[in-house]
Amino acid sequence: MEDRVxxxxxxxxxxxxxxxxxxxxxxxxxxxxxxQQEQLRELYRQLQTLEFGPRGAPQQEIPPHY
Incomplete structure (x- = not known):
């Protein structure tokens, strides 16, 4: 019995x-x-601030020398 205990x-x-x-x-x-959820939220916030062009790609400003 002691062995079992x-x-x-x-x-x-x-x-x-x-x-x-x-x-x-x-x-x-x-x-x-x-x-990871916080990083995803931050990426989502950054994505919301981008402006998108007509083809869905982020719109880039034309450099001043053009």
């Missing part, structure tokens, strides 16, 4: 360690997702 305690310890590791990974991934 010891075995269960060992399994529990490994599961707790695995759970801690997975929680850290999920937290890191959420932080990366948050950063």
């Amino acid at each position: 010891t075995e269960l305690e060992i399994k529990l310890a490994f599961q707790e360690d695995l759970l801690d590791t997975l929680n850290k990974i999920v937290t890191q991934q959420q932080m990366q997702l948050d950063a």
